[in-house]
Structures are given as C-alpha cells and as structure tokens.
Amino acid sequence: MLQHDRLFIGGDWVAPAGTATIDVVSPHTEEVVGRVPDGTPADMDRAVAAARQAFDDGPWPRMTMADRAEVVGRLAALYAARQAELAELITLEMGSPITFSQMAQAPQPLGMLQYFSELGKTFAVEDERPGVFGPVVVRREPVGVVAAIVPWNVPQFVIMTKLAPALIAGCTVVVKPAPETPLDSYLLAEMIKEAGVPDGVVNIVAAGREAGEHLVAHPGVDKVAFTGSTAAGRRIGAICGERLKRCSLELGGKSAAIILDDCDLSAAMGFLSIASLMNNGQACVAQTRILASSSRYDEVVQAVSDMVAGQRVGDPADPSTGIGPLVARRQQERVEGYIRAGIDEGAKPVVGGLDRPRDRGWYVAPTVFAGVSNDMRIAREEIFGPVLSVIPYTDEEDAVRIANDSDYGLSGSVWTADTEHGMDIARRVRTGTYGVNMMNTMDPSTPFGGYKASGIGRELGPEGLAAYLEYKSIARLG
Structure with missing residues (x-):
C-alpha cells in the first residue's frame, strides 16, 4: 500500500494540521491501496500563504516568460521519463483501463507541458498599438494566485490544463486533487521539486469539499x-461572483454523435467506441447520445449494440480490458439508478442492463438503450458511465435540433462519407469542441471548453494561456 503522511506546501513536505486521512480504494478489488492526509482549511491557509508569498515577493512572476518556459521544459522532460509509472498509478486509483491510461491519462498532460513550454518562448508579453494621443503599450501580467480544483476521472490531464498555462503566465498555484485520486499528485510534486520550480510556486493539498470551498x-x-x-460549478461560480474573483469552469456534457445516412457504420464504430466509452464512460466529452435517422435506426442500434457487447469488462490493469470499474460505489449506484430510470421511462436496454458483470468491484454492465426520446432523463442528464442512448431523427434539420436541445454544449461529432458536408453540420451544432468522423481529441494548441451549462472560459491553446493573464494598457506622451 502506498502511504504518504505529508503535504507539499512551500516547496517542502510538511506535516498536516489535522490527523484525518483519505483512504484510496481500488475500484477493482475494493481494497485500500493508498492513504494520504486529508487536508483541512488550516492546510489550505498555509498553502495559499506560501503561494501568496511566492507571487508577491518571489522570483517566479518577475522572470521572463522564456525563462519560465525553460523550467517548464525541464518538468516536461522529467514527466516524460515517468509516464508509465503515472499511467499505472491512475489505473490503480480510479480504474481507468491501462490502455487508456497509457494512451491518454499520462501522454496528454505531457503534451500540454511541452506545448506551453514552446508557446512561452515566443509569446508576446507586450505589444505597442497606435492610440488617439500617442502609442499605447498593452502588457500581459499574471493574474496571481490560482486555486486549481480537479476531479478524479482524468486527474493529471485536468491538473495540467490549469498548471501548465498558469506556470508559463507567472502565476503561483494551489492544487486540490480529488480525494479519490490523490496518489498521482505526489508523483507530480516530486517532479516539480526536481525541476527546480521555486518554493511556493506549486502547492498540493488533497482534500474534500469543506476544505475545497x-x-x-x-x-x-x-x-x-x-x-x-x-x-x-454553479456553487463555485456564485462564490467567485460574490467576491468578483476570476474563475474558469469546465463542467459537464451530454454530447451527441450524429450518424448520417451515408455513414459507413463498420468503419465508424471503432472510433465511436472510444468517443462514447473512453475511461469507462467517465468522460465529460463522451458521445452518449447516438442520433440515427429513422430509415437506418434499427441498423445503427445493431451496430452500436455489437460494438458495446464486444467490449471486454474486467481488471483495468489487464491490457485486454475495454471497460473497467467505476470509480466508487456511489458512482456505481448512481449509474445503475439511471439505467433503472431509462427502463421506467420506456426505453429498451438492448445490451447490458442492471445485472452486474462481476461480483466484486464497482462494475456496471455497459448498456445501450433503444427507443429513447430526447426528453428522457437518460438523454438529458449526464450519467458519467458506460450507458448509451440511440435516438431517432427524421431528417438532418431534426438531427441538429436534437443535438442542440440540451442544457449542455461541450462536445459532439458527425459521421458521414462527405467530410465537407460534415463540416457544415459541425458549424451548426452549439458546442465548444466537435469532430467530423472522429472525436475532437483536445489538442493542446486549440481551445477546449463548452457552451451553456458546460462551463465558462476556455483551456488549452493561446486562449488557455490568456485565461491566466491580466491585460494592462499603458499610455504615454512623448
């Protein structure tokens, strides 16, 4: 069992203020596999004080962006050497299939470090513009101390969407990992110290809701x-709004994959299996509403059902596993509650259902519902598990209408033999990311975020760096 008895604050490993601990439980075995301190409000006070001092008095915000980029580049090199270790640790913590951890959980955060390190070498901190009374210098300065609060489903990925641009910008950071997945953050802390990031610039305190608020x-x-x-996100937005505090919120999704009539279903299913079921369905961008025309509806239901039924459910550490356990018992019960609600509303589970595939571990049977209308709960609410709904549409106008008829607007896709026509569809669906014959893979160089209840602001790309900068206009005469 992995045990830690310290918190990473001010560049050092310090004793926690309290005695409570967090048990990290394997979703596969239901056994405790790790234990870390449960951070308290007093620990958060110490972490913020360290970050505040590092920002107000330390060298980090006063270094050039290029110099900060060099330090982040060193961190990226250390990260690259420990990808395999990170992948295995995340699989142990939260049940992500090892193939997904090796493909995405560890490499994508590395890609973000590398991207922002390169961007920082060339990004213009100041530019001069002609003003009414003379030249005006527009300057970009770090926003200050950042609280980065991250979930359990892709812990390193989400940490890095915040940490990498914040560091390049010159901010200092307090990271609060989710209590389900604190172990990987200890590995990150070791690398941050080894990379030579100044003391107090990054502080990491795993904790629950009270300390987080x-x-x-x-x-x-x-x-x-x-x-x-x-x-x-609504609660955090309300607190920040009351205090006029900057915030960015990346929230839920209920994304639709539109299958057009000219789609080659056999070719599409391999990609759609990733887009819909990645990380055991625990992904905010998962394409869980499958929209099929009435004329091909039965055919699409069969293709999706065959794809889901072909997924091997089992030990997430086994490379042959396609679907592992959900992160916690409460998540298992939540997802099963949605399956029950779908049945109660009249949808038909053609694959899966309420029979658990394994007696031990927090497993849920991957489930496909047919006969779903877009007003059902399983079509409107984020389930966050391996549950797909196939919804019929009459024509393309109806498909776009259904795709947009959602409280969310995070992701989506269209599947067609005509890529240009697919682009036309993509421009009409109100989501922050979209894919044509693929899932948008959240490239580090492009903005990621959502419309409507999917959040506020964008991460990644130059837009993601701008989220950690304040803009100052300096006018002068002479």
Missing part, C-alpha cells in the same frame, strides 16, 4: 480554475 473563498486566491460537475 474554503480554498475557493480564500481572500488570498485571485483566480479559481475548476473542472467538475455543473452543480459544483
């Missing part, structure tokens, strides 16, 4: 960057 409301925090549920 204390961090959000802390007067020493200038910006909150949150990824998680829409309900929690």
Whole structure:
C-alpha cells in the first residue's frame, strides 16, 4: 500500500494540521491501496500563504516568460521519463483501463507541458498599438494566485490544463486533487521539486469539499480554475461572483454523435467506441447520445449494440480490458439508478442492463438503450458511465435540433462519407469542441471548453494561456 503522511506546501513536505486521512480504494478489488492526509482549511491557509508569498515577493512572476518556459521544459522532460509509472498509478486509483491510461491519462498532460513550454518562448508579453494621443503599450501580467480544483476521472490531464498555462503566465498555484485520486499528485510534486520550480510556486493539498470551498473563498486566491460537475460549478461560480474573483469552469456534457445516412457504420464504430466509452464512460466529452435517422435506426442500434457487447469488462490493469470499474460505489449506484430510470421511462436496454458483470468491484454492465426520446432523463442528464442512448431523427434539420436541445454544449461529432458536408453540420451544432468522423481529441494548441451549462472560459491553446493573464494598457506622451 502506498502511504504518504505529508503535504507539499512551500516547496517542502510538511506535516498536516489535522490527523484525518483519505483512504484510496481500488475500484477493482475494493481494497485500500493508498492513504494520504486529508487536508483541512488550516492546510489550505498555509498553502495559499506560501503561494501568496511566492507571487508577491518571489522570483517566479518577475522572470521572463522564456525563462519560465525553460523550467517548464525541464518538468516536461522529467514527466516524460515517468509516464508509465503515472499511467499505472491512475489505473490503480480510479480504474481507468491501462490502455487508456497509457494512451491518454499520462501522454496528454505531457503534451500540454511541452506545448506551453514552446508557446512561452515566443509569446508576446507586450505589444505597442497606435492610440488617439500617442502609442499605447498593452502588457500581459499574471493574474496571481490560482486555486486549481480537479476531479478524479482524468486527474493529471485536468491538473495540467490549469498548471501548465498558469506556470508559463507567472502565476503561483494551489492544487486540490480529488480525494479519490490523490496518489498521482505526489508523483507530480516530486517532479516539480526536481525541476527546480521555486518554493511556493506549486502547492498540493488533497482534500474534500469543506476544505475545497474554503480554498475557493480564500481572500488570498485571485483566480479559481475548476473542472467538475455543473452543480459544483454553479456553487463555485456564485462564490467567485460574490467576491468578483476570476474563475474558469469546465463542467459537464451530454454530447451527441450524429450518424448520417451515408455513414459507413463498420468503419465508424471503432472510433465511436472510444468517443462514447473512453475511461469507462467517465468522460465529460463522451458521445452518449447516438442520433440515427429513422430509415437506418434499427441498423445503427445493431451496430452500436455489437460494438458495446464486444467490449471486454474486467481488471483495468489487464491490457485486454475495454471497460473497467467505476470509480466508487456511489458512482456505481448512481449509474445503475439511471439505467433503472431509462427502463421506467420506456426505453429498451438492448445490451447490458442492471445485472452486474462481476461480483466484486464497482462494475456496471455497459448498456445501450433503444427507443429513447430526447426528453428522457437518460438523454438529458449526464450519467458519467458506460450507458448509451440511440435516438431517432427524421431528417438532418431534426438531427441538429436534437443535438442542440440540451442544457449542455461541450462536445459532439458527425459521421458521414462527405467530410465537407460534415463540416457544415459541425458549424451548426452549439458546442465548444466537435469532430467530423472522429472525436475532437483536445489538442493542446486549440481551445477546449463548452457552451451553456458546460462551463465558462476556455483551456488549452493561446486562449488557455490568456485565461491566466491580466491585460494592462499603458499610455504615454512623448
């Protein structure tokens, strides 16, 4: 069992203020596999004080962006050497299939470090513009102390969407990992120290909701960057709004994959299996509404059912596993509650259902519903598990209407033999990311975020760096 008895604050490993601990439980075996301190509000106070001092008095914000980029580049090199270790650790913590951890959980955060390191070498901190009374210098300065609050489903990925641009910008950061997945953050802390990031620039305190809300409301925090549920995002947004504190919110999704009549179903299913079921369905961008025309509806239901039924359910550490367990018992029960609701509303489970595939571990049978209308709960609410709904449409106008008829607007896709026509569809669906014959893979160089209840702001790309900068206009005469 992996045990840690310290917190990473001020560049050092320090004893926690309290005695409570967090048990990390394997979703596969239901056994405790790790234990870390449960951070308290007092620990958050210490972490914010360290970040505040590092920002107000330390060298980090006063270094050139290119010099900060060099340090982030060193961190990227250390990260690259420990990808396999990170992948295995995340699979142990939260049940992500090892193939997904090796393909995405570890490499994508590395890609973000590398991208922002390169961007920082050339990004213009100042530019001069002609003003009415003379030249005006527009300057970009770091926003200050950032609270980065991250979920359990892709822990390193989400940490890095915030940490990498914040570091390049010159901010200091307090990271609060989710209590389900704190172990990988200890590995990150080791690399941060080895890379030579100045003391206090990054502080990491795993904790629950009470300490997290204390961090959000802390007067020493200038910006909150949150990824998680829409309900929690509303609460954080309200706290930040009351205090006029900057915030970015990356929240839920209920994305639609539109299958056009000219789609080659056999070719599409391989890609759609990733787009819909990645990470055991625990992905905010998952394409869980499959829209099929009435004329091909039965054919699409069969193709999706065959694809889902072909997924091997089992030990997430086994490379042959396609679907592993959900992160916790409460998540298992939540997803099963949605399956029950779908049945109660009249939808038909053609694959899966309420019979658990394994007696031990927090497994749910991957499920496909047919006969779904877009007003059902399983079509409107984010389930966050391996449950897909196939919804019929009459024509393309109806398909776009159904795709847009959602409280969310995070992702989506269209599947067609005519790529240009697919682009036309993509421009009409109101989501922050979209794919034509693929899932948008969240390239580090392009903005990621959502419309409507999927959040506020964008991460990644130059837009993601801009989220950690304040803009100052300096006019002068002579």
